[in-house]
Amino acid sequence: MKTVKRLILSLAWVLGLVNFTQAQEFEKLVPKQIGDKIILEYSIAGESVGQQFNVTPFYSVDGGKTFHTLGSVKGNVGANIPGGRNQIIVWDVLKDLKELDNEVAFKLEGTSRSVVPLQDDFRDVVFKLESLNRTPKGDIELLLSITNYGPTRDLKMINGLVTITDFNKHKYDAQRGKIAEVEGNERYSTPQRTIKKGETVKARFLFERVPAEVDRVMRLDLGIELITDETYGIDLKIGKLQFRDLPITSVQTAGMRVKQTKKLQILSSPQHFTIKKVVVADAKPPVIELITPSNIPLVGQGATRGRPYAQSSIGMDDKRLRSLSTGQELATTNDYTLVKAKVTDESGIYEVTVNGVEVDIKPDGIFEAKVPLLIGKNEIIIRAVDLRQNSVEKKFFVLRKSPSGKITKGETEELDLVFDSPRAPRYYALIMGANDYQDENITDLDNPISDATKLYKVLVSRYAFDPANVVLLKNPTREQMINALDWLTRKISKYDNLLIFYAGHGFWDKETDFGYWIPTDSKANSTANWLANSQIKDYVAAIKAKHILVVADACFGGSIFHTRKAFEQGSQTVKKAFDAPSRKAMTSGNLTEVPDKSVFLEQLVGRLNENTKGYLTAEELFASIKDVVISNSPVTPMYGDIKDAGDQGGDFVFVLK
Secondary structure, X not given: OHHHHHHHHHHHHHHHHHOOOOOOEEEEEEEEEEXXXXXXXXXXXXXXXXXXXXXXXXXXXXXXXOOEEOOOEEEOOEXXXXXXXXXXXXXXXXXXXXXXXXXXXXXXXXXXXXXXXEXXXXXXXXXXXXXXXXXXXXXXXXXXXXXXXXXXXXXXXOXXXXXXXXXXXXXXXXXXXXXXXXXXXXXXXXXXXXXXXOOEEEEEEEEOOOOOOOOEEEEEEEEEEEEEEEOOEEEEEEEEEEEEEEEOEOOOOOOXXXXXXXXXXXEXXXXXXXXXXXXXXXXXXXXXEEEEOOOOOOEOOOOOOOOOOOOOOOOHHHHHOOOOOOOOOEEEOOOEEEEEEEEEOOOOEEEEEEOOEEOOOOXXXXXXXXXXXXXXXXXXXXXXXXXXXXXXEEEEEEEEOOOOOOOXXXXXXXXXXXXXXXXXXXXXXXXEEOOOOOOOOOOOOOOHHHHHHHHHHHXXXXXXXXXXXXXXXXXXXXXXXXXXXXXXXXHOOOOOEEEEEEEOOEEEEOOOOEEEEOOXXXXXXXXXXXXXXXXXXXXXXXXXXXXXXXXXXXXXXXXXXXXXXXXXXXOOOHHHHHHOOEEEXXXXXXXXXXXXXXXXXXXXXXXXXXXXXXXXXXXXXXXXXXXXXXXHOOOOOEEEEEOOOOOOOOOOEEEEO
């Protein structure tokens, strides 16, 4: 009987490879109002790796009897939309209608006929993702095609550094690996293979004991080492590639092409929207009232990183283990806490998140969230945004004690010890704003210096940036920019962190594929004084900081990295984000013209001002503002790692004083 079952499984596997019929579908459709825009949040599930869709949105005001196509839309709409979560479509309602005051239902339709290979490169070696699938035994299999366009060298991939992370942030290492004919069948095995210039090899990694309910991964990480035997010694390059929001298919998808003509379709429940041209100004943020746990005060904008358990590390362990009844904190041995609160606002609520995860709000404004707890100190962050983009953030603390009574420090407490020590890592910043250009053929701007000054003020007043380590350049020339970067190169150690911000004119040359920042002594008809994208990247690679974040409010910005999709709940714990070196970029747009009045900068500074979290990663910061930026400006902000600059999968962390 066992032989028959095994034969049936094998036959099903073969048939699956021949007749690929993955069930793609829209998984959700949630409409929400923000200002005079309506945002449609949706997900596509069940697609093959790299599958793209043509997505068309419709609306109905007669209960679904007739549907009309949305005209003025942007975001994840139209052709070439990948599958995945956190997709949004922004409808500019008043461009299509005089006003809207109806029960509205929405519909999405989608079709797909193609798969685009997902690939990324490291040092002229291209890694093409061919399949992420379940095997007949229930393990997860990763198939890669690897092509070397550089010199002959050795490729090494340690199994334990090839990982997948699910949406509950559980990480699984590869237990077996194979590059071409070289195998490694243990977690710490290191398949290593020489690959010649122009050679393509196949790689396979196997993840065992991944729960059957995991049908999608939040992140796939590939740890890579390239070893080149040069004339004067061995050159070792270490890097990390990352793919986001991937489906796990039931069969191998390598070399497959989707042939599906069936339309995907989903309908939303009717919801009343009122959008009119005349709107009463509302500058007040929402009000949050904590119901459960009771008698716990919410800490607001004035919050710092300070410990609620003790003002110094002396005696901290004694104080943190007692169950306080003073209202400063909640102590528990449970692995979760229930948060119940009420949020109100005169304009209405757009979104509420608890620790970065969106919650459902009842008509009376009450919501509940079950928040998992780590051993040690936990910050519970409640953030609310109203329909007019006003926002507020409040927090309280929960101390989870070990059931055994053993003293265990939480991840933020470990970071407290790092940043409260006399040898705490230093934070540097180079902040540049360019308004006034010497060449009359280059249009002057009104806001970059003001924007740069606002960022300077929030960094030195609320975060771990010593004013002595922050350079603010107003109307910088190219020489001033280079001198500042040279100073940072000499000054910064491998333990320090650096933020580089530029607001001003930028340019993207489509013919040469070059991007530039435009210093104020630039000439419109000559690139001699322009600061090239590639030179900025060289400085980022050369500066010995642990973490570097480049924030560009300029039109070429998106060219400096390969796109990485950000998630509201964050991709990793803040401790892990801080431990691994990073080279990240956050930009207001991607190769498009950026408006002088920057919604991106306004939201960025506003979020930093309202933040109550002791340690805020750059990805969390970006994820919390991107929807508002997309809704209220013509550009699409982007975030990701800077290619070939030394990123190893960490993230820049903003540390409250």
